[in-house]
Amino acid sequence: MAKARGKAAAATAEVKAVDFAELQSKPKTLGATQLKQLADLKFEAEAVLGRTVLTVGEILNLGAGSVIELNRQVSEPVDLIVQGVRVATAEVVVVDDSFALRIKEIIKLGK
Numbered sequence: 001m002a003k004a005r006g007k008a009a010a011a012t013a014e015v016k017a018v019d020f021a022e023l024q025s026k027p028k029t030l031g032a033t034q035l036k037q038l039a040d041l042k043f044e045a046e047a048v049l050g051r052t053v054l055t056v057g058e059i060l061n062l063g064a065g066s067v068i069e070l071n072r073q074v075s076e077p078v079d080l081i082v083q084g085v086r087v088a089t090a091e092v093v094v095v096d097d098s099f100a101l102r103i104k105e106i107i108k109l110g111k
Contacts (some may be wrong), residue, residue, distance in 0.1 A: 046089065047101055048079040077104050 050070025062068075072078075077089035080101060090101035 043083045044080045045080060047092070047099075048081055049092075050078075 006068055050072035052068055052070050054068070077091055078101070079086050080088040080090050080103070088103050088107055089105045090103045093100050093102050
């Protein structure tokens with residue numbers, strides 16, 4: 001026998017209250033073993049020197065030799081961004097002919 005659907009089903013359905021057990025919340029902490037499992041995960045990191053806003057016209061006029069002024073002074077630290085989250089500020093240094101970062105401050109979560 002097929003069950004009725006739609007408005008007809010609503011008119012004949014028996015409605016009962018559900019009694020759920022109360023949830024117990026326990027704060028979970030990561031143990032050393034769990035942290036060790038996460039240690040080899042890789043995330044993309046980037047250094048942000050500064051930002052600016054350009055109009056479409058300004059972008060279309062860009063060419064070799066164009067200069068774009070950013071919102072940071074040379075003496076200001078850059079931001080270290082990991083997976084889209086700002087995690088530290090740093091200064092740009094050179095190591096063996098490559099750019100590198102020297103961490104100045106670790107940003108607390110939620111800042």
